[in-house]
Amino acid sequence: MATKQKLLFVTGNKNKLSEMQDLLGDHFQLDNISIDLPEIQGSSIEVAREKCRKAAEIAKGPVYVEDSGLGFGALNGLPGPYIKWFLDSVGIEGLVKMLDGYTDKSAIASCTVAYSAGPGSEPIIFEGIVKGSIVDPLGSRHFGWDPIFKPDGYEDTYASMDVALKNTFSHRFLAVSKLRQYLEKELELRKSLAVME
Numbered sequence: 001m002a003t004k005q006k007l008l009f010v011t012g013n014k015n016k017l018s019e020m021q022d023l024l025g026d027h028f029q030l031d032n033i034s035i036d037l038p039e040i041q042g043s044s045i046e047v048a049r050e051k052c053r054k055a056a057e058i059a060k061g062p063v064y065v066e067d068s069g070l071g072f073g074a075l076n077g078l079p080g081p082y083i084k085w086f087l088d089s090v091g092i093e094g095l096v097k098m099l100d101g102y103t104d105k106s107a108i109a110s111c112t113v114a115y116s117a118g119p120g121s122e123p124i125i126f127e128g129i130v131k132g133s134i135v136d137p138l139g140s141r142h143f144g145w146d147p148i149f150k151p152d153g154y155e156d157t158y159a160s161m162d163v164a165l166k167n168t169f170s171h172r173f174l175a176v177s178k179l180r181q182y183l184e185k186e187l188e189l190r191k192s193l194a195v196m197e
C-alpha cells in the first residue's frame with residue numbers, strides 16, 4: 001500500500017483535530033502540533049493567514065491551520081471570528097440570549113483553512129460556510145457552539161446529530177474538501193515534473 005502523504009495541522013483544539021482525522025485520515029497522515037496560536041484582530045481570512053504564517057515558521061515546513069467562526073445575521077456577521085471569546089465569556093446560553101431582541105435568528109458557521117508550503121511561502125486560503133440558525137441548546141456539550149447551531153435543512157443541531165453526519169456537510173468538511181483537492185493536484189503535478197526530469 002502506498003504510504004500516506006504527511007500533513008501537519010497546527011491547532012490547540014482537540015475536537016477540531018478529531019474531526020480533521022475523520023475528514024482527511026483516509027489519504028493523509030495527519031500530524032499535529034498543539035499550540036493555541038495568537039490571533040490578530042481582523043476578518044477570518046486575515047486571522048487564518050497570520051496563524052498560518054506563524055505556524056509555518058514554528059514548524060519549519062508545510063503546515064495548515066484553520067479558524068472557525070459563527071456569525072449572527074442580526075448582528076451583521078458578529079461575533080464571527082471572535083466567537084471563541086464570546087463563548088468563553090457568556091457560554092452558549094449567553095449566545096442565545098444575545099439574539100433575544102431579534103426575530104432574525106440566522107447564523108453562518110465558517111471554517112477558513114490556510115495552508116503554507118513552508119516559512120515565507122504565502123498561505124493559500126480555503127473557505128467553507130454553512131447557513132443555519134441559532135436555537136436553544138440541544139445535544140452533547142463537548143464541542144463549542146455545536147449545541148446551538150441548527151444547519152438549514154436539518155431538524156437537529158450539530159451537537160444532536162451524529163458527528164459522522166456533521167462531517168458529510170459541515171463548514172469544516174467544505175473547507176477541507178477544497179484543501180484536499182488542492183493538495184491532490186499539487187501531488188499529481190510534482191509526480192509529472194519528476195517524470196520529465
Ligand SMILES: O=c1nc[nH]c2c1ncn2[C@H]1C[C@H](O)[C@@H](COP(=O)(O)OP(=O)(O)OP(=O)(O)O)O1
Binds near residue numbers: 066
Ligand atoms: O465545528 C465547530 N463546532 C462548534 N464549535 C466550534 C467548531 N469549530 C470551532 N468551534 C469553536 C472553538 C472556538 O471556541 C471557536 C473557534 O475559534 P478558533 O480560534 O477557530 O479555535 P481554537 O482557538 O479552539 O483552536 P485553534 O488552535 O485551531 O485556533 O469556535
Ligand SMILES: [Mg+2]
Binds near residue numbers: 036039084
Ligand atoms: Mg484559536
